[in-house]
Amino acid sequence: MRAPVLIPLLVLGPALLEAQAESSAALASRITAAAALPALAEEIRGSGVSRSELTSLLDVFRTKNIPAPDAKVILEEERSAARDHGPVPGLGSFVQARLDEGLRGRELAAAIRAEHAARGIGGDGMSGNARGKSAERGNASGRGNRDDQAPARRDDERTTPESRADDRKTSDTASRKPSEPGNRKADDAGNRKVEAPR
Amino acid sequence: MRRIICGVALALAACASDDDTPPAARATDSVAVDTSMAMVTRAATVTLGVEAMPAKADSILAAASLTIEEYEALMYRIAADSALSALYGDAIGGKR
Numbered sequence: 001m002r003a004p005v006l007i008p009l010l011v012l013g014p015a016l017l018e019a020q021a022e023s024s025a026a027l028a029s030r031i032t033a034a035a036a037l038p039a040l041a042e043e044i045r046g047s048g049v050s051r052s053e054l055t056s057l058l059d060v061f062r063t064k065n066i067p068a069p070d071a072k073v074i075l076e077e078e079r080s081a082a083r084d085h086g087p088v089p090g091l092g093s094f095v096q097a098r099l100d101e102g103l104r105g106r107e108l109a110a111a112i113r114a115e116h117a118a119r120g121i122g123g124d125g126m127s128g129n130a131r132g133k134s135a136e137r138g139n140a141s142g143r144g145n146r147d148d149q150a151p152a153r154r155d156d157e158r159t160t161p162e163s164r165a166d167d168r169k170t171s172d173t174a175s176r177k178p179s180e181p182g183n184r185k186a187d188d189a190g191n192r193k194v195e196a197p198r
Numbered sequence: 199m200r201r202i203i204c205g206v207a208l209a210l211a212a213c214a215s216d217d218d219t220p221p222a223a224r225a226t227d228s229v230a231v232d233t234s235m236a237m238v239t240r241a242a243t244v245t246l247g248v249e250a251m252p253a254k255a256d257s258i259l260a261a262a263s264l265t266i267e268e269y270e271a272l273m274y275r276i277a278a279d280s281a282l283s284a285l286y287g288d289a290i291g292g293k294r
Contacts, residue, residue: 023256024253024254024255025252025253027256027266028248028252028253028255031244031245031248031255031259031266031269032248032252034270035241035245035248035249035273035290037273037274037277038273038276038277038282038283038287039283039287040277041283042280042283042284045280051280055278058274058275058277059274059278061274062271062274065267065271066270067270068270068273071270071274
């Protein structure tokens with residue numbers, strides 16, 4: 001009677017032990033990933049991400065029961081993206097939305113990188129919102145300045161050798177003091193020559 | 199002599215201000231510190247145990263009365279707080 005019980009156990013025993021070892025290894029890797037999170041979080045805080053942003057992100061992971069290896073991948077991506085492009089406001093809500101869409105692991109990390117590239121700081125010290133506002137302001141004033149500069153460049157391109165010679169004379173006279181009587185004559189002549197083509 | 203008197207007066211004032219703290223607030227603070235320390239100790243125990251014996255990960259978690267999800271939630275809470283992260287880092291001896 002014992003033989004029918006023992007034989008399957010002897011056959012299945014190694015397979016069961018192997019499965020248990022695999023599950024232990026998976027568990028250990030999850031624990032190792034989770035164990036690295038506090039240090040990783042410190043590095044992210046050090047790279048300029050605000051405490052509240054990071055807290056909201058970690059709260060999302062906690063409430064959604066995200067496995068630590070996935071969270072580690074996302075946080076590593078966030079760390080490098082924050083270093084490259086600066087922090088992005090509303091990171092927690094962004095990640096929550098992507099998680100709701102079903103993105104996980106590498107896909108989510110790629111989405112975070114893209115978000116940083118689109119909205120992060122590109123070395124100009126501005127967040128995405130600030131950059132948007134600046135762009136709007138640029139339409140009103142910044143671009144206007146550029147338009148002011150553009151005709152000047154066009155004038156330079158149009159200059160003939162004669163007008164360039166006139167410009168040289170003008171600059172020579174400008175470098176002299178206008179209070180000197182000889183210079184005043186030269187100034188007048190230079191101005192006349194410059195005005196003549198108009 | 200005046201300096202000594204001033205120093206003693208300042209020390210007494212500091213003690214007096216400490217005593218002004220309501221007992222309930224002090225109790226709340228100490229509970230918060232105890233809770234934080236318990237959290238960090240629990241997490242660090244599991245981390246160090248699994249690091250030493252990865253094959254016994256399930257037993258180590260069970261000994262700490264934690265599931266893997268609970269342990270991860272604990273680590274998320276620690277990571278969210280820089281003071282707890284520093285305590286945890288010290289507890290595991292600066293290992294990552």
